[in-house]
Amino acid sequence: MMFYRKVLLAVFLFCTTYSVKAEDDRKLFAPGDFVLDHIGDAYDWHILTWNGHHVSVPLPVILYSQQSRFIMFMSSKFHHGDSIHKGFRIANDGEYKGKIVEQRSDGSFVRPTLDLSITKNVFAIFVSMGIILCVFISVAKAYTRRVNQAPKGMQSWVEPVLLFVRDDIARPAIGYKYKRFMPYLLTLFFFILVNNLMGLIPFFPFGANVTGNIAVTLVLALLTFIVITLTSTKTYWGHIFNTPGVPWWLKFPLPLMPFIELTGVITKPFVLMVRLFANITAGHIIVMGFFSLIFIFGDMSVGAGFGASIISLIFTIFMFFLELLVAFIQAYVFTLLSALYLGMAVEEH
Numbered sequence: 001m002m003f004y005r006k007v008l009l010a011v012f013l014f015c016t017t018y019s020v021k022a023e024d025d026r027k028l029f030a031p032g033d034f035v036l037d038h039i040g041d042a043y044d045w046h047i048l049t050w051n052g053h054h055v056s057v058p059l060p061v062i063l064y065s066q067q068s069r070f071i072m073f074m075s076s077k078f079h080h081g082d083s084i085h086k087g088f089r090i091a092n093d094g095e096y097k098g099k100i101v102e103q104r105s106d107g108s109f110v111r112p113t114l115d116l117s118i119t120k121n122v123f124a125i126f127v128s129m130g131i132i133l134c135v136f137i138s139v140a141k142a143y144t145r146r147v148n149q150a151p152k153g154m155q156s157w158v159e160p161v162l163l164f165v166r167d168d169i170a171r172p173a174i175g176y177k178y179k180r181f182m183p184y185l186l187t188l189f190f191f192i193l194v195n196n197l198m199g200l201i202p203f204f205p206f207g208a209n210v211t212g213n214i215a216v217t218l219v220l221a222l223l224t225f226i227v228i229t230l231t232s233t234k235t236y237w238g239h240i241f242n243t244p245g246v247p248w249w250l251k252f253p254l255p256l257m258p259f260i261e262l263t264g265v266i267t268k269p270f271v272l273m274v275r276l277f278a279n280i281t282a283g284h285i286i287v288m289g290f291f292s293l294i295f296i297f298g299d300m301s302v303g304a305g306f307g308a309s310i311i312s313l314i315f316t317i318f319m320f321f322l323e324l325l326v327a328f329i330q331a332y333v334f335t336l337l338s339a340l341y342l343g344m345a346v347e348e349h
Helices: 002-024 031-039 120-145 154-174 178-198 214-231 234-241 256-300 302-346
Strands: 044-050 053-058 060-064 070-074 088-090 100-103
Touching: 031 256, 044 120, 060 100, 120 154, 120 178, 154 178, 154 302, 178 214, 178 302, 214 256, 214 302, 234 256, 234 302, 256 302
Parallel strands: none
Antiparallel strands: 044 053, 060 070, 088 100
16 A cells, blocks of 8 residues: 555656646646546537547536526537536636536526536446446346356356355445344445446546545445444443543543543544545556556657556556455455444444
């Protein structure tokens, strides 16, 4: 992990330094924008740029404006952020950069009251949900047709993972109450795993940085927190507000121990959120950083760009396989920590 961080820091610093030097020449490659465009969300799905022409897949824009009305249109109306449509545009700078803003009568721009647009990450989540539903509906039907028979086809791929989540995550961490949490843990594991793997495929409709979006990891962490809160026992809350075996002067008159325990309750979902977001985002930044080196050296000379491309591709392939491993590890770690927190919440006295 230390090597991972050092490589990330070195590539990021080099690309950042290059961007600063290239500010005077707008034709030079801007690695910072390249990386941020990849890991960020967008209102359309950019595929490629050819001879100055952008090729992208438009997505639905759904807004509730300041004038109390719903508006829906396709993001192609913005012409890649260069046009205003019905008083709306994509901000190119300022506080709302990359977001849709609405023009007021005085010429200023503000965010719409509600933005329900289908962005790149939202569309990718729909795709991953479709994949998960197709796989598990197919497997469920296979189990009904092949009762007490050896798994076959898709079953033989999915069943070992199901048993792994049950026997190596849920049962050891939660105990005999594990069955009631299996649907949630399986959904959590496969959602994270599928989106991690989809983010490694650089072709439409894959390649979105879903689990590297902190809003997505925040929702996943909040779901775990809600499940913990709703299923926790009196013993769990008793250990928080009246920790047994602790001197009374640590509880009264200054509730030091309850404050520490409540802080732990809040930091658990925070750790889940940051861990998944940071690891997935760091991997994407490193991979795109190695790609950027090709164009950075290519701006210097053709020979330097060709030489850098060989080294960059070698490191990129290495990072791809490392990211493939990280995709499974992060799905496992998030599910395991959620199971451990659930086990602590439902544990009896």
